[in-house]
Amino acid sequence: MERSSYYRKALGRKVVCRILPGLLCFLPVLLPASGRSLVSEKGLVSGRVSASGQDVSFSLQDLGRGRYSYKGIRLRDGDLIFQEACHGTTEAAIKGVTRSAGGYAFTHVGMVCIREGKAYVLEANVPRVSLTPLEAFLMPGGVSFEAGADGMDAAEAGTADTVAADMFGADTDTAVCPPVSVLARLKPPCRKLIPKALALGMACIGKSYDYGYVLGDSSYYCSELIYQILKDANQGQEVFPLNRMTFKDSTGRTLPDWEAYFERHSMPVPEGEAGINPGAMSRSRKVLWLLGRIRP
Numbered sequence: 001m002e003r004s005s006y007y008r009k010a011l012g013r014k015v016v017c018r019i020l021p022g023l024l025c026f027l028p029v030l031l032p033a034s035g036r037s038l039v040s041e042k043g044l045v046s047g048r049v050s051a052s053g054q055d056v057s058f059s060l061q062d063l064g065r066g067r068y069s070y071k072g073i074r075l076r077d078g079d080l081i082f083q084e085a086c087h088g089t090t091e092a093a094i095k096g097v098t099r100s101a102g103g104y105a106f107t108h109v110g111m112v113c114i115r116e117g118k119a120y121v122l123e124a125n126v127p128r129v130s131l132t133p134l135e136a137f138l139m140p141g142g143v144s145f146e147a148g149a150d151g152m153d154a155a156e157a158g159t160a161d162t163v164a165a166d167m168f169g170a171d172t173d174t175a176v177c178p179p180v181s182v183l184a185r186l187k188p189p190c191r192k193l194i195p196k197a198l199a200l201g202m203a204c205i206g207k208s209y210d211y212g213y214v215l216g217d218s219s220y221y222c223s224e225l226i227y228q229i230l231k232d233a234n235q236g237q238e239v240f241p242l243n244r245m246t247f248k249d250s251t252g253r254t255l256p257d258w259e260a261y262f263e264r265h266s267m268p269v270p271e272g273e274a275g276i277n278p279g280a281m282s283r284s285r286k287v288l289w290l291l292g293r294i295r296p
Helices: 002-024 089-095 134-138 194-202 222-233 256-264 278-282
Strands: 047-051 054-058 067-070 073-076 080-084 108-115 118-125 128-133 180-186 288-293
Touching: 067 108, 067 118, 073 108, 073 180, 080 278, 108 194, 108 222, 108 278, 118 134, 118 194, 118 222, 128 134, 194 222, 222 278
Parallel strands: none
Antiparallel strands: 047 054, 067 073, 080 108, 080 180, 108 118, 118 128, 180 288
């Protein structure tokens, strides 16, 4: 009995002195960085949000845990879906202004949010930030997404002679065809940010689309929204890097279509300003994996 008691006490001392300190090292990862529940953080939302004419209820405690199977493809909360506009008159223009991973020409991106057994995509699209049902996101009825020039760097500059009608006021593709959609997943070091990022994104629903590609105001373009909510969830540290926007050709002249675009919106051309686009985001291999096509 005395020998057994001795070994139990020795084992107890080993746990306290060696194992417990190691476990304590992981607490900063397991607990919110602020030391507070997401529910109590100022500015975060709970309850119900409007999504394409329907209400979606959610609990902040459950954000980041959602799973959904779509045609045999397993989606998770926080997955990103990159899109390349469907074929037509805008395709060549878009490919001229964006450079993406995997040989794609991504023009749009949104974040998966799974609620009440259904999948939605949090997106900043014309005219505002919304929570769009997955099926509608994958097959938007021929609507052209943003031109792909948000945050393009010098290597990505090109011509965008025909982009969305609601942006340029001109006729564009009218064929009903789905964009090419590619599923991506944040790597483990970034996945812990998803619950707070989704909560912050919910709070942005209804805010206006950012036609001027300006960071830091109250409106958002698609990749800016994803960039900002992940950055804010990471205590102000960037997850995706920014680059410098340019709307000029190889001769240094601002492309006529971009001159017309910003003139139409009574905005200055944000040449040289910081920005980000879906293509550049998709090339961040340290941050995410591209998993493959997802079809409507």
